[in-house]
Amino acid sequence: MTKILINGGKRLHGEVTIGGAKNSTVALIPASILAETPVRFDTVPAILDVKNLQLILKSMNVSSTFHDGFLEVDPTHIVEGPLPKNAIKSLRASYYFMGALLGRFGKATVTFPGGDNIGPRPIDQHIKGFKALGALVREDNDTIYITTGPQGLHGAEIFFDKVSVGATMNLIMASVRAKGLTILENVAREPEITDLATFLNNMGANIRGAGTDTIRISGVPVLRSSAVHTIIPDRIEAGTYITAAAAMGDGVTVKNVIPEHLESFTSKLIEMGVRLRISEDEIYVPATGHLKPVIITTAPFPGFATDLQQPISPLLMKADGRSTIIDTIYPQRIRHVVELRRMGGDISSLEGGVIQINESPRLIGTDVQAAEIRAGAALVIAGLMADGQTVIDHADHILRGYEQIQQKLTNLGASVEVLDVDLPSLMP
CATH class of the missing domain: 3.65.10.10 (Enolpyruvate transferase domain)
Structure with missing residues (x-):
């Protein structure tokens, strides 16, 4: 079984380059x-x-x-x-x-x-x-x-x-x-x-x-x-790293992006109070302070992507108040909720794909399971935010969608380790 170990609390800085979609x-x-x-x-x-x-x-x-x-x-x-x-x-x-x-x-x-x-x-x-x-x-x-x-x-x-x-x-x-x-x-x-x-x-x-x-x-x-x-840049990978940078960054540049593909996502971060600097093919995420709660409704492109509702969930725990996510594409995409609760997140799912997220001042590292790719991405971001060590089981799901995640996060200053996976078989 593949595991990802994250020692949380490390501030992120530097730059990360997004791969093909x-x-x-x-x-x-x-x-x-x-x-x-x-x-x-x-x-x-x-x-x-x-x-x-x-x-x-x-x-x-x-x-x-x-x-x-x-x-x-x-x-x-x-x-x-x-x-x-x-x-x-x-x-x-x-x-x-x-x-x-x-x-x-x-x-x-x-x-x-x-x-x-x-x-x-x-x-x-x-x-x-x-x-x-x-x-x-x-x-x-x-x-x-x-x-x-x-x-x-x-x-x-x-x-x-x-x-x-x-x-x-x-x-x-x-x-x-x-x-x-x-x-x-x-x-x-x-x-x-x-x-x-x-x-x-x-x-x-x-x-x-x-x-x-x-x-x-x-x-x-x-x-x-x-x-x-x-192949075009991966807008979901880009959104995931932008979220991680907004949650734990001291200035991170996300490179090789097409900003037009991310407008519904970046507009929500700006609404929260993240002062993004958007260039032709990169986005700079500064250190963030006070964040405001938002309401997110997923929709087909150019709406807010369902693949990003889970990765953004941990960031919403830093907002001052209650945020709401309504997933109209996959209402049952809530398997990250119970795992984030295990880490101390004040998050709950209601009928009809509604997720409510309240300010959660402190997340605690613990053992969690990645049920699928984007749920796993949410746990990675939560692990970066949490005190102590987070162990993500079934992390092979994450590796299905995020290339070189250990290397990319480590280069940003995170403490991340992938265990029990034949990395050379995944990379050239």
């Missing part, structure tokens, strides 16, 4: 099999999800090499077949292989994906879209079988009943090589979707409207890569 990476790697030539990515985060995606690629006879943030994927000898259940079960984003395999071969067999337990995340919008493109979908136990007739996939007009990042990305991948025009309406607008569209367009796809609520895709017969695709 996890939520882009886990879609871009499956999308790479749509190409007829080798594909190259830069600024790839050294996280466990990348390692698991490489295992899935290997099962399809797709070779990949990863070194120093540079990933090359060679799908030229790809073989279609059932994907390994263990690797699929290890991460939710494995469902992107449904759209990618469907676009490449016109069929896909994928075990129902695993990943973080943050409440129901149905794939009904994915299935609805595949069927509209002409696919036949059958579910048997925990396996999904998707096939097409002799005519293959065809363009269609698809309206999503609910805004879904995963369904938007999956339908882009499935339709990019379909015959005719596909129009996706009421789609998600996250920057990671624009990143995926940029990658595919650079290989010859015809995708218009990414970043808006309507995307038009004219199918093309072949995709070929000619240049390295640099």
Whole structure:
């Protein structure tokens, strides 16, 4: 079992550089099999999800090499077949292989994906879209079988009943090589979707409207890569370090960020009283004094990201009064609450995804468990704030989303140690 040990109370200072976006990476790697030539990515985060995606690629006879943030994927000898259940079960984003395999071969067999337990995340919008493109979908136990007739996939007009990042990305991948025009309406607008569209367009796809609520895709017969695709910075990692700096910093610069991707988040910190200095590609977080309580409601981009409601929770414990978080995306994303209470946090969850956080003058280090990636990030920040030592069990969840977290926090002056994990296998 992987553990992270944090000796709290250390002030943070210096600078930290943000890596490539996890939520882009886990879609871009499956999308790479749509190409007829080798594909190259830069600024790839050294996280466990990348390692698991490489295992899935290997099962399809797709070779990949990863070194120093540079990933090359060679799908030229790809073989279609059932994907390994263990690797699929290890991460939710494995469902992107449904759209990618469907676009490449016109069929896909994928075990129902695993990943973080943050409440129901149905794939009904994915299935609805595949069927509209002409696919036949059958579910048997925990396996999904998707096939097409002799005519293959065809363009269609698809309206999503609910805004879904995963369904938007999956339908882009499935339709990019379909015959005719596909129009996706009421789609998600996250920057990671624009990143995926940029990658595919650079290989010859015809995708218009990414970043808006309507995307038009004219199918093309072949995709070929000619240049390295640099993955956008991870806005969730950036928000996590900005929060840590606001909670325990004496002046921290967070580098390699796109401020426009963080506006809903940074506006809340400014509302609290954090005097951020925002530049073109970096954000300086000064030492903070008195903080005011706020009300946060998560929403699809450009709203406040659900992935940041947990990391910001410990910071709200420093505010003078009661703050409220309302998670409209994943109301059951509350598994950090009981762990923060164990550390002395005055925090409680109510029905409907409502979390109330009162000023908590002193957190005490203790043994806690990371239930998933962002809950683990909240515990890391709380551990930095707490008196004494915090031991975070099941910290492998954290390593799925945060590369080199020990090194980055140590360089800022924190006392952090990762135990019982084969770090060389995670990093080049």
